[in-house]
Amino acid sequence: xxxxxxxxxxxxxxxxxxxxxxxxxxxxxxxxxxxxxxxxxxxxxxxxxxxxxxxxxxxxxxxxxxxxxxxxxxxxxxxxxxxxxxxxxxxxxxxxxxxxxxxxxxxxxxxxxxxxxxxxxxxxxxxxxxxxxxxxxxxxxxxxxxxxxxxxxxxxxxxxxxxxxxxxxxxxxxxxxxxxxxxxxxxxxxxxxxxxxxxxxxxxxxxxxxxxxxxx
Numbered sequence: 001x002x003x004x005x006x007x008x009x010x011x012x013x014x015x016x017x018x019x020x021x022x023x024x025x026x027x028x029x030x031x032x033x034x035x036x037x038x039x040x041x042x043x044x045x046x047x048x049x050x051x052x053x054x055x056x057x058x059x060x061x062x063x064x065x066x067x068x069x070x071x072x073x074x075x076x077x078x079x080x081x082x083x084x085x086x087x088x089x090x091x092x093x094x095x096x097x098x099x100x101x102x103x104x105x106x107x108x109x110x111x112x113x114x115x116x117x118x119x120x121x122x123x124x125x126x127x128x129x130x131x132x133x134x135x136x137x138x139x140x141x142x143x144x145x146x147x148x149x150x151x152x153x154x155x156x157x158x159x160x161x162x163x164x165x166x167x168x169x170x171x172x173x174x175x176x177x178x179x180x181x182x183x184x185x186x187x188x189x190x191x192x193x194x195x196x197x198x199x200x201x202x203x204x205x206x207x208x209x210x211x212x213x214x215x216x
Contacts, residue, residue, distance in 0.1 A: 001014065001073075001074055001077050001078070003077070003078075006078065007178070007179045008179060009151075010149055010151070010176075010178045010183050011149065012074070012078075014070055014071060014074050016070075017068050017071045017074075018064075018065045018071070019068075022061050023065070025059075025061035026059075026061045026065055029057060029058075029059050029061060029062070030054070030057065030097060030099065033054045033056055033057050034051055034099065036056070037051065037054075039051060049100065050098065050099070050100055050101075051098070051099040051101075052098045052099070054093070054097055055090055055093075056090055057090050057093040057097060058088075058090045058093070062088050062093055063087075066088045067086060072086075127186075127192075127195055128150060128184065128195050128198055129145040129150050130142045131195070131199040132150070132152060132202050135199075135202055135203050135206050136152070136154070136157075136202070136206055136210075138153075138156050139152045139154055139156075140152050140153060148185055148186045149183065149184070149185055150183070150184040150185075150186070151178065151181045151182070151183055152175075152181060152182040152184070153180075154181075155180065157209060157210050159209045159210075161180060161182060162177070163209070164182060164205060164209065165177060165182060167204075167208060167209065168182075168201050168202070168205055171200070171201030171204060171205065172197070172201065173197070173198050173201040173202075184198070
């Protein structure tokens with residue numbers, strides 16, 4: 001596992017960790033849960049852009065996927081042996097399983113569903129990155145944003161990362177700290193208005209901590 005990448009990016013992908021048969025069984029259970037919510041496999045007209053909050057997901061395939069040897073080894077390496085729960089609760093699955101249906105621009109053969117992960121949401125991080133870069137051009141490079149995860153380096157401002165975090169939180173924008181940088185996530189259900197709200201908070205924090213916007 002690339003621990004340096006995890007520290008740098010805030011996530012790490014373990015490709016091929018779960019066998020195709022287990023993935024297929026999980027997919028069937030996800031379809032069943034969505035059908036309970038009116039999303040029918042044979043009716044594309046019932047497919048919304050996004051399905052989340054499926055708190056009734058359960059079954060052996062999910063446990064098998066969660067405890068796949070490659071993933072369990074990864075948990076041990078990242079968290080530590082004996083420091084994570086070897087159980088899968090439906091409520092937890094409902095928070096982590098998000099389904100995005102392919103749109104006109106990225107249709108898949110058969111109109112299959114897509115399980116959303118950071119790499120599948122690549123364009124979503126770019127609009128807020130561009131907005132933050134306009135205010136703080138030294139804090140991040142929008143061209144380097146490849147997923148829905150943003151890292152903003154505020155060390156050159158002379159103010160602690162925690163202070164920036166507190167100023168943003170006061171404006172209703174919650175961020176985390178990873179390796180000395182502020183980490184933000186966008187998602188498929190984040191609207192343009194939500195992004196504007198976050199950018200307004202960044203501009204206000206920058207004005208309070210550095211004076212006029214850094215780009216001036």
